[in-house]
Amino acid sequence: MDVYTSLINKIEKKDAVIGVVGLGYVGLPLAVEKAKAGYKVIGFDVQAARVEQVNMGINYIGDVVDQDLADMIKSGQLVATTDYARIQEVDAVAICVPTPLDVYQQPDTSYVKSSSKEIAKYAHEGMLVVLESTTYPGTTEEIVKPALEEKGLKTGETVFIAYSPERVDPGNKQFKTKNTPKVVGGITENCTKVAAALYRNVLEGDVHEVSSPAVAEMEKIFENTFRHINIALANEMAILCEKMGIDVWEVIDAAKTKPYGFMAFYPGPGLGGHCIPIDPFYLTWKAREYNYHTRLIELAGEINNSMPEYVITRAMQTLNEDGKALRGAKVAVLGVAYKKDIDDVRESPVLKIVELLEHHGADYTVVDPYVKSFRSCDQMVETVALSKELLNEADLVLVTTDHTDFDYEMIAQESKVIFDTRNAMKDIAKPNKYIKL
Numbered sequence: 001m002d003v004y005t006s007l008i009n010k011i012e013k014k015d016a017v018i019g020v021v022g023l024g025y026v027g028l029p030l031a032v033e034k035a036k037a038g039y040k041v042i043g044f045d046v047q048a049a050r051v052e053q054v055n056m057g058i059n060y061i062g063d064v065v066d067q068d069l070a071d072m073i074k075s076g077q078l079v080a081t082t083d084y085a086r087i088q089e090v091d092a093v094a095i096c097v098p099t100p101l102d103v104y105q106q107p108d109t110s111y112v113k114s115s116s117k118e119i120a121k122y123a124h125e126g127m128l129v130v131l132e133s134t135t136y137p138g139t140t141e142e143i144v145k146p147a148l149e150e151k152g153l154k155t156g157e158t159v160f161i162a163y164s165p166e167r168v169d170p171g172n173k174q175f176k177t178k179n180t181p182k183v184v185g186g187i188t189e190n191c192t193k194v195a196a197a198l199y200r201n202v203l204e205g206d207v208h209e210v211s212s213p214a215v216a217e218m219e220k221i222f223e224n225t226f227r228h229i230n231i232a233l234a235n236e237m238a239i240l241c242e243k244m245g246i247d248v249w250e251v252i253d254a255a256k257t258k259p260y261g262f263m264a265f266y267p268g269p270g271l272g273g274h275c276i277p278i279d280p281f282y283l284t285w286k287a288r289e290y291n292y293h294t295r296l297i298e299l300a301g302e303i304n305n306s307m308p309e310y311v312i313t314r315a316m317q318t319l320n321e322d323g324k325a326l327r328g329a330k331v332a333v334l335g336v337a338y339k340k341d342i343d344d345v346r347e348s349p350v351l352k353i354v355e356l357l358e359h360h361g362a363d364y365t366v367v368d369p370y371v372k373s374f375r376s377c378d379q380m381v382e383t384v385a386l387s388k389e390l391l392n393e394a395d396l397v398l399v400t401t402d403h404t405d406f407d408y409e410m411i412a413q414e415s416k417v418i419f420d421t422r423n424a425m426k427d428i429a430k431p432n433k434y435i436k437l
Helices: 003-013 027-036 048-055 066-075 084-089 110-122 139-149 189-202 213-244 248-255 279-290 295-305 307-321 349-359 388-393 408-414
Strands: 017-021 040-044 078-081 092-095 127-131 159-163 182-186 207-210 330-334 363-367 373-376 379-382 396-399 418-420 434-436
Touching (some): 003 127, 003 189, 017 027, 017 084, 027 040, 040 084, 048 078, 066 078, 084 110, 110 139, 127 189, 139 159, 159 189, 159 213, 182 189, 182 213, 189 207, 207 213, 213 248, 213 279, 213 295, 213 307, 279 295, 307 349, 307 418, 330 349, 349 363, 349 373, 388 408
Parallel strands (some): 017 092, 040 078, 127 159, 182 207, 330 396, 396 418, 418 434
Antiparallel strands (some): 159 182
């Protein structure tokens, strides 16, 4: 039996041992789903504290059901380790490590490189390696493939390499890792088939096969660039509508009644999360190799990145109308997570808003039921509970994340001035002084 057939049989019979490198927002849900599907799973992470939590059955990711993790640990289906030597035990491994931007807005692939090198140290014949981290087209073949082939493995024959982009949407109640469709692109046809076979045995969502890793890498960036640009359009419309005295939220509600040719995107205080503010800039960087400048993407980035400053400017204008300055004003900031009902502050625009409030000398307090503390201006900021007293004392209440846990009736009744950047209070009786983005 050849190597390819042997690995396919192991996957189909669920005799394959699966590795997941990186136990964060992407890796841990994937590891749990693979364990629930009947595979023995080994999770790898460089953070010893995170590994210890997993092995104790303590969940730290909102999209993972606490009991699912506890059950998989108790049954022995899932175990976590910092010891990459255990890669020798696995038949397939998914790389789910961060791919941030560096200070020059260029892709930082150091985590992918280090993970690939560690895997290559212990790689063996009959192994599948899938990169899931979002990155620029070409990464799988430029970084992962050479690392494994230096070991003497031959792609498509003794080792199978593919790219399958993560599509995790933190806080999404309908689509989770289990039921979100998957895209898979292998370096060879056999690579694609092996990777697709594994995902079809784990997930309920469709598995869509494409012709190469580069296609799969590009489609993920295209997904998020699509959102990035359309959110920028919504933000620009919001700025223009405010100047014209038009309610942009009513405009969008009217536009989305059209059953074709329109998809609703909404303005806000800026973009957050690991994907949308970052992924498009992988493409702008890569495009320079081809002497092409992605002008539309870069312009959208300028608009979205300017929104925190726009929010602060509007806040200043609102306070000025009451004869107050932002310096010394009491500002209650409601929400620091980048989207509602999650604890994720990665790239949250509220972090910039808080920095600007600090810079302008405002006396601010941050409320978030999901986030206990966060780092701002090189210090830790503790959040507080929402209370009538806090709202009563605030010169301005700034709604920056539309958590459903917030008592908007109380906010409306107890606040003197509200600036709602999320249209969170659209169904609430408004106080006298209420403005929207």
